[in-house]
Amino acid sequence: MQLSNLINNLPPYHFANAKKKIADRKAAGVDVISLSMGDPDLPAPRNVIDRLCQAMQETENHRYPEYFGMRPLHEAFAAWFKRRFDVELTPERDILPLLGSKEGLTYVGAAVLNAGDISLVPDPYYPVYVTASATVGAIPYMLPLREQNGYLPDLESIPAHVLAKARLLWLNYPNNPTAACAGPAFFEHAVAFARHHNLVIIHDMAYAEVYFDDQRPMSILQVPGASEVAVELHSLSKTYNMAGFRVGMLVGNPELVSAVGRLKSNIDSGMFRPVQYAAIEALNLPASWLAERNAIYRRRRDLLVEGCNALGMRAHNTTAGLYIWAATPDGYSARDFTTWLFDKTGVFLTPGTNFGDAGEGYVRISITASEERIATALQRMKEALR
Ligand SMILES: Cc1ncc(COP(=O)(O)O)c(C=O)c1O
Structure with a gap:
């Protein structure tokens, strides 16, 4: 064929x-x-499993779910975000539930990039950033992450002719695979850089809640004004041992969140309601x-x-x-x-x-x-x- x-x-x-x-x-x-x-x-947490099983018994939950997720899931995620990062999100405007964050990465890429655009990918990288760029005909430009720079990309080293065609900057902290973290100085610089060069930042924060020694990783949305240029992806996979449940969230720039919602609702039909109830239960777990x-x-x-x-x-x-x-x-x-x-x-x-x-x-x-x-x-x- x-x-x-x-x-x-x-x-x-x-x-x-x-x-x-x-x-x-x-x-x-x-x-x-x-x-x-x-x-x-x-x-996965016991009460999450119990809630899933209970919600499965209700016929109403066997029907097609909401395209953009249930309001209570949006609210639970907004409350979690406020507790965790002290950032206010407007539930239905700034948040989109995803069937795992992996699909969200691909959709955000498709919502921002045109064929021939440059997509700035720190290397090493989670492979989806390159495939999400390449599948829409965009050209990945690698930004090497070096041990001596704490595995942070050197944004100033990007040549002007590359920046002229660049639309998207992928970031991922805590980082897969290097496990490096980024702090406020780096994120503030990245947001200012994106604003200056008219870039969109996708911050992939799949590992937000796996940390040791009381060093809690920060969200890019803690930088004032970040949601003008950035979206962030979260996932319950690593956070609550729920990888098989397929629950992620896209948050940040409302226009981009809405664009991804439009794309997704043309492709899938939303998240199984029992899984949404289970996710709410997880988001309310004590610290x-x-x-x-x-x-x-x-x-x-x-x-x-x-x-x-x-x-x-x-x-x-x-x-x-x-x-x-x-x-x-x-x-x-x-x-x-x-x-x-x-x-x-x-x-x-x-x-x-x-x-x-x-x-x-x-x-x-x-x-x-x-x-x-x-x-x-x-x-x-x-x-x-x-
Ligand atoms: C950096 C990174 N982002 C996103 C994902 C996808 O996670 P999920 O689709 O389970 O939310 C992974 C999974 O390994 C990852 O390592």
Whole structure:
């Protein structure tokens, strides 16, 4: 069959391939330890599950849901945003529920970019930023994220001829894959820069609520006037261990939020109502739930950072997000190391190059496995590297 250029130019999604590789190896009897995807292994909160099951019993909820989400979900999210960031959002104007933030990234790209526009992508990056740009014919321009700059893009280094065609700047803090965070000085500069150069900023904040050591990541919308140029994406996937539920939110610039709503309502038919009720329940959970969950992640982080450093893989001391970003052992490229390690030990890590060329020399290690499994993985790595 003759397929479209869009499909012919679209690479397979890395993690779809990775899942297959893992399944094949497991089927062959290997005890695989995957520290690869950022897919929370801990359960969704009990009351969320109960609310979902209860709402499923009501026939009314089996019908088509609202295109733009239920008013109570908008209100719960606005209240959460106010509590968490001290930013006021107008429920139906500034907020759009999404079927996970991943689809929202693609839709915002399509709502802003035309063919031939430049899309500014910090590298390494979550792969969707590049595919969302390329599928509408926009040209990704990479902004390398360097360790010595704290993995923040150097906006001043973008040449004038690139800026003249640039429409969109993607940002993502806490960052996947580097786990870096950005503070007020960076976000204020980015907002001023976007205003000056007529850019839209998409801030992807999927890891907003996974943090350690009491350093709470900030929202770009905390910068005064940011919603004139920016939207932000949130997700319940990592925040409340609800990746399978598919709940995200787009917030910020009302014109762009409304544009994405128009696009989405022409494509899907909204979020299953029981899932919306479950999401409301999650958004109302006490801060203690998060604190307990993050304490579990902190112990895993400590184990991995210490273990990687002992193996000579310089690991960054992550303060937020689900990943450890560590240097590959001397002499290995990122891909060679992860392939060799998987073949030899069954421990599956992600090469930094899966997130762009600037990821060479690094691996991304996910903290979504128990301390016991992480300890076993580290032991296997130690024996293999001996
Ligand atoms: C940086 C980043 N953004 C967005 C997503 C998508 O999350 P979801 O679609 O589950 O909300 C992910 C998932 O791994 C991610 O790492």
